[in-house]
Ligand SMILES: Cc1ncc(COP(=O)(O)O)c(C=O)c1O
């Protein structure tokens with residue numbers, strides 16, 4: 001009996017892609033220590049492809065594990081593909097999270113979006129998936145609505 | 151791997167001597183204490199013996215001890231039994247913001263029924279302000295309930311002074327002494343409490359057993375209705391093994407009190423000293439003065455408590471945390487909030503409680519592991535001392 005499955009624990013105990021990039025093409029953060037979870041992610045982009053990503057996370061086991069998983073998942077993807085990454089897919093790759101912990105992994109897909117948004121703004125790029133996107137919009141309410149167990 | 155249990159405020163193991171007392175009551179001594187033949191009387195005698203053992207620990211008469219199914223039931227009984235008994239007199243309760251949920255949620259339930267509840271705050275020392283208490287009293291106040299020792303930060307309330315105020319205003323005074331029992335000296339007569347909640351599993355007795363002390367002469371309404379057990383005050387066939395175990399645990403707590411307090415406070419102080427000097431950006435929550443001897447509540451800035459808990463668990467160490475993410479309700483600790491700890495720091499707070507089976511080697515093992523874990527999590531964190539929150 002453990003709180004998390006082995007995949008989650010592996011990503012928590014030995015997280016991948018930890019740290020900061022020297023010259024990131026985009027930086028995104030999401031959440032805040034007040035909410036209990038905060039993630040920063042940086043990406044390196046070449047030819048519309050994410051060639052590297054690094055993260056730093058303040059948060060619980062599932063926040064750290066989903067940060068590690070999400071960065072692993074976007075490396076090698078195109079920007080368009082990365083923008084399609086959902087919270088659900090991250091959780092699925094992790095083999096599932098306890099229902100009360102689902103909100104913690106929302107951080108990862110939002111932080112990625114914010115990093116790409118930063119990249120797009122700096123480079124004058126336009127992506128359909130970012131149309132009308134405001135990274136600061138629901139900063140305050142990202143957290144504590146607990147979704148139903150699936 | 152080494153196993154180090156530092157969560158004695160959550161629960162304790164049953165001591166061997168306690169278990170040995172309990173075992174016959176599962177098998178050969180199975181009589182119902184209400185039965186009139188020898189086998190029943192043998193059980194009744196055991197219940198009364200346990201009652202006396204608990205009375206001796208708190209300077210109460212055996213007849214003032216009423217067994218319940220734990221601290222939660224004792225708290226519920228005290229509140230609901232009092233408000234029912236005094237419903238003609240008033241509808242106002244005074245308690246604190248830092249009570250256990252057994253008390254807080256009972257009061258919130260009553261608020262929905264139309265009762266008024268005042269929740270007193272606490273100062274930086276974790277104590278309520280007595281003037282504030284006195285000012286909160288109205289002619290509708292029927293109960294003051296203030297816990298003796300807080301379960302998260304281990305701080306002790308000025309129970310005797312509160313008792314005097316309650317008495318002066320002729321208001322009933324209940325205290326939740328679940329964390330205090332066996333850990334600080336308790337003399338119900340000296341303290342002037344009318345009712346007091348206790349729980350067995352915090353003092354090396356079995357779980358699911360507790361008691362409510364009700365001062366002689368005081369009658370509150372019953373909470374459980376049925377048979378004539380517990381002098382017709384609390385119905386239900388007695389949990390014989392629980393009661394016998396609780397009694398023995400209380401006796402051990404009384405006989406070994408000084409030893410226990412010295413052992414725990416020395417190890418606790420050693421743990422706190424080492425953490426504060428060897429791990430930067432840490433702080434203790436709540437005053438160290440007159441505190442639960444085993445309690446250390448520590449904030450590790452810039453990291454989150456569940457992560458610390460998980461990594462400690464990975465190396466065999468059991469602790470608890472005030473972090474919201476680790477609680478099923480996703481709310482950060484209401485006690486640390488009331489103490490004024492900023493929310494981002496509450497998330498990084500860990501409660502360590504040492505007990506009778508803790509050793510110095512255990513503490514050394516915990517500190518060495520903590521140093522690595524805190525460093526590792528701080529490397530992972532986007533916030534730090536330089537950047538700030
Ligand atoms: C202060 C306090 N009150 C009440 C309780 C509830 O006691 P029990 O677990 O016996 O129901 C606890 C136990 O966690 C406690 O710490």
Ligand SMILES: [Zn+2]
Nearest residue numbers: 037060104475
């Ligand atoms: Zn979380």
